[in-house]
Amino acid sequence: MLIEIDNLHVSVEGAEIIKGLNLNIGPGEVHAIMGPNGSGKSTLAQTIAGHGDYEVTNGSIRFNGTDLLDMEADERARAGVFLSFQYPVEIPGVSNVYLLKAALNARRKAAGEPEIDAVEFMRFIREKASLMELDQQFLSRGVNEGFSGGEKKRNEIFQMAVLEPTFAVLDETDSGLDIDALKVVANGVNQQRSADRSFLLITHYQRLLDYVQPDFVHVLANGRIIRSGDKSLALELEENGYDDVLAAANG
């Protein structure tokens, strides 16, 4: 089991958002989490990534058998956890290429590998950039500087493709995307699917799941997973909304 989340309770600013969440993700699996606004989806994503504002008051998260909560955010990333942000921040003055090289080398160093060769690195990232339909010029610009929402999301998936994580959490990657951008992003994700890589897609709408077919779909409401199923569950939610599922869980 790659990820084992057991009875997770998370509070932010004193308010409990996640109230006993259980989730197991095996290697190579794609899981989708859907749910109404305020259900705790982003909280879950940020908690997995290690954001300091989110306080785990109970429960555990194990990553490849190790205690993930015991690791700082940067340690988790070097160990193979990746978060694609819902609202990626702009960082003028830190170029995309500089960030990626530093990140890639940090990962390698943690794994006991040598730093990547400069020429090979450029070839590698250029290839990934063109896959994500990003103009090569952006590489020397500041991270997300001057990017539209769609470009920022493509940049997130581009970074994921470069860093090759073991476990990628995509926080509402599809929100704000038009159909063309969505297809590019979905293609980028699909290209990264492998037996060694797992995904947690946090999504509000079902649309992304047409292109990135999940193995499992979970409904998160009021800080808990109230229903799990396969990809047909997503279609059911799209048609009927969350009411039925919520009623069934409370009833």
Add this chain to the structure above:
Amino acid sequence: MSNNLTSLTNTLATIRQARTGQATPWLRDAQDAALNRIIDNGFPSTRQENWKYTDVRKLAEAYPRWLENRPKPVADGQRQTIDLENALHLVFVDGQFNREASSESLPAGLFAGSLEEIAATQPELLQNHLQRLEAVADSPFVALNTAFGESAVLLLVADGAVIDQPVYIEHFSATDELSAQTRLIVDLGRNSQVSIFEHFASNAAVITNSLAEFCCREGSRLTYCKLQQEHTSAWHVANQYVRLDRDATALTTTVDAGALLARNELNIELAESGAHASSNGLLLADNDRHVESRINVHHAAPDTTSRERYRSVLSDRARGVFNGRILVDSEAQKTAAELTNRNLLLSTGAEINTKPELEIYADDVKCAHGATTGQLDERSLFYLLTRGIDLQSARNMLVRAFASELVADIAVPAVAERTGELLTEIRYTPS
């Protein structure tokens, strides 16, 4: 009047007695006049507006005593020389010109040595310079520099001459409790160009009193970069005066990254139409250091433009002071001036006092000024962490990003690199 200052008369007399060689009468007169000014006016106090945030009492107490000390021999390999390819290298140690360490053959027009030597070879230039300073400089530190300075660089660039090699003036102080006065005099002929890098470093508790004057004649182009990375116990006071004639351009960068207390004052006069000044300043301080940078830009003619960008990075309990003043005369119509100051505080104990000033007497101008102060952006930090960058490296990245525009503007790559390194040496105080 304190006993402290009257002793200066004896100190100067003693120093003169120890000197060998012919003394130039008009030079001695200028020195005496300067000395009298100091004795009459004393050191500045924090009650004076221009010195409000920088308390120089301890410096004022030490300076007259330290003037009595003489340089001691300095072992090789102590300097913090920056490796500049193809530069005209002038080395000053403890305020004295070091001919052996400097470039062998200097081009015509470049003189370095004792003030007496320069007075002998270029009397007119030196006299004119002293007279011009008389009119503009009311700082007691300028007066002290004139009274007690022993060496100088004089650069006279002929009309139309483009100096390819950067001029690297390296000042290093190594003798404890010594004060070094440095002087740079530059006269750029019409349509000439030069790039000058003045570097200040020390490894002892010293006082550096630096003075630079630049006359930029019609169509000339001056690039001047000053990097100060003095010892943590040193005091550094620097004054620069730039005068721009018609269509002349000055691109200046001052980096103050060292010393216990540092104050840099840059004065630019856009005297004739078409003149342009672009000035960048970087202040870096940690621990209990105090760093002040002032820029005064005087638009005295129509169709002149200036842009001033000053940034500070302060941590621990450091104190930064920035004062940017733009004065636009009534006849300076069509002036365009832009002044921005951004400050990054890396700890709750760090403090910045920032004052942009605009004094505008013309009515057809475009003048803008702004100042912002903030901390490292938490969201940006977290973003970098989630990419696997460790916290210290992430902070360094953001600090470098903050100063990147200014560092990118530094004309000499090796100096930009050294500045980048100094940026990453700023310590953080965990809050």
